[in-house]
Amino acid sequence: MSTDHAETLDRDKLFTARLHAARVRPYLATALFALHVVESRWVPTMAVDPHWRCYVSPAFVDRTPVAELAGVWVHEVSHLLRDHHGRGDRVARERGLTGPGERLRMNIAADCEINDDVFGDGLARPEGAVEPSSLLLPEGQLMEDYLRQFRLGPRFQHLAWLDCGSGADGLRRRWDLGPDGAHALxxxxxxxxxxxxxxxITGQPGNVPQGWRxxxxQAFHPPQPWRVLLGAAVRSAVAAPGVGEDYSYGRPARRSAGIPGVVLPALRRRLPRVCVIIDTSGSVSDAELGSALLEVAAIARVVGGRRDLVTVLPCDAAAHIVRPLCRDASMPLIGGGGTDLRTGFARALRQRPRPDVIVVLTDGQTPWPASRPPSRTVVGLFHRAARYNEDDPDYRPDAPPEWARVVTIGSAPTGR
Structure with a gap:
């Protein structure tokens, strides 16, 4: 780590560079001016922490041109805007990445995500900035993708100095003031x-690089955790023992060899059939019905994109027409009355062949079958702050039965 000999930080130069960065990247101005500068002789160059402090080496500022400092300002604030500290911590836990070497690798991957399209158009590339092309990596990917594509070795020795701080990888540094320190956001x-x-950015998309767009x-329409959970629940159901399994004489069972003159069928695995029951009662909003159609498309992907294996059944107080997903792109959702999804279960189980998995998308204001159906069941429950009946203030809907896998749709992930 370099030793800092400058007595004081040249704030005029540093803030002139920030002003230049804000002029050439006006959509980042709010973030640039939200950073609180902390002078530090422990920092090799400039670094950030998750609490929006920017630690700055006086010697680095002294030797770096203003135009390049502007690029460093944009680079450092990009780590915070893109939540590299939170993502870095999650990746470290999921992949078991420990030690300073892995954190350096994470910092390099985060830099590749930022630097592939951040410079140019009035913003100078700082000396030593890491770009994917310089590491023989493709452009336009995310930190998590880059992490899978390289390991530290002799080719990366020249990057050992790199340290953008805990704001880049989530690991607290010795110079960090911590969550209780001054000027934390x-x-x-x-x-x-x-x-x-x-x-x-959305106000002027034509002037913004693809990575920022x-x-x-994603900032306006963040990935929905319930979709991950719902997909996992459906995958778990379709992969369960007995689901999509049937006996076939097309390949005799190995046990036939022990019984001369008798041919026994073998158990074969086939892709499972899924029936999606959509609650179309009057208590379900148009927005929730739109979300339900998105979930149907995601469910089709779970069974390998085989739309012919997915049927959709609109249901309010009565079950309506069962529609194969592959035959009707418009998928009209008939309903608007009361709710009794028991009729939907009964109609779904009368299909031939019978579905292996039933997925129910509902607000939950319905009676449920008294016994476990022969098909595995997943319930996607539309999130409601309160569930009530205007005609009966004391009404509380029955919770989905214990035999169903339940995922709440449209809120923080919950499920059982």
Whole structure:
């Protein structure tokens, strides 16, 4: 690590560089001016922590041109806007990445995500900035993708100095002031900064690099955790023992060899059939019905994109027409009355062949079958702050039965 001999930080030069960065990247101005500068002689160059402090080496500022400092400002604030500290921690836990070497690798991967399209158009590339092309890696990918594509070795020795701080990988540094230190932004303040930046990007998409447009889209429409859970629940159901299994004489069982003159069928695995029951009662909103159609498309992907294996059954107080997904792209959702999904279960189980898995998308204001159906069941429950009946204030809907796998749709992930 370099030793800092400068007595004081040249704040005029540093802030001139920030002003230049804000002028050439106006959509990042809110984030740039939200950073609080902390002078530090422990930092090799500039670094950030998850609480939106920017630690700055006086010697680095002294030897770096203003134009390049502007690029460093944008680079460092990009780590925070893209939540590299939170993502880094999650990746470290999921993949068992420990030690300073893995954190350096994570910092390099995060830099590749930022630097592939951040410079140019008025913003100078700082000396030593890591770009995917310089490491023989493809452009346009995310930190998590880059992490899978390289390991530290002699080719990366020249990057050993790299340290953008805990804001780049989530590992606290010795110079960090921590969550209780001065000038830390609260999580609510951080979210407000991100929202303002995303708002600025969507307001002028033609002047913004693709990486930032993708980030802004996710900031306004973040990935929904329930879709991950619902997909996992359906995958678990279709992969369970007995699901999609049947006996066939097309391949005799090995046991036939022990019984001369008798041919026994073998158990074969086939792709499972899924019936999606959509609650179309009056208590389900148009937005929830739209979400249900998105879930149907995701469910089709779970069975390998075989739309012919997925049927859709609209149901309010009565079951309506069962429609194969592959035959009707418009998929009209008939209903609007009361709710009794027991009729939907009965209609689904009369299909031939019978579905292996039943997925129910509902607000939960329905009676349920008294006994476990022969098909595995997954319930996607539309999130409601309160569930009630205007005609009966004391009404509380029955919870989905214990034999169903339940995922709440449209809120923080919950399930059983």
């Amino acid at each position: 609260s999580p609510q303040e951080q979210d407000m900064v991100r929202f303002r930046v995303a708002e600025g 993708r980030w802004a889209e």
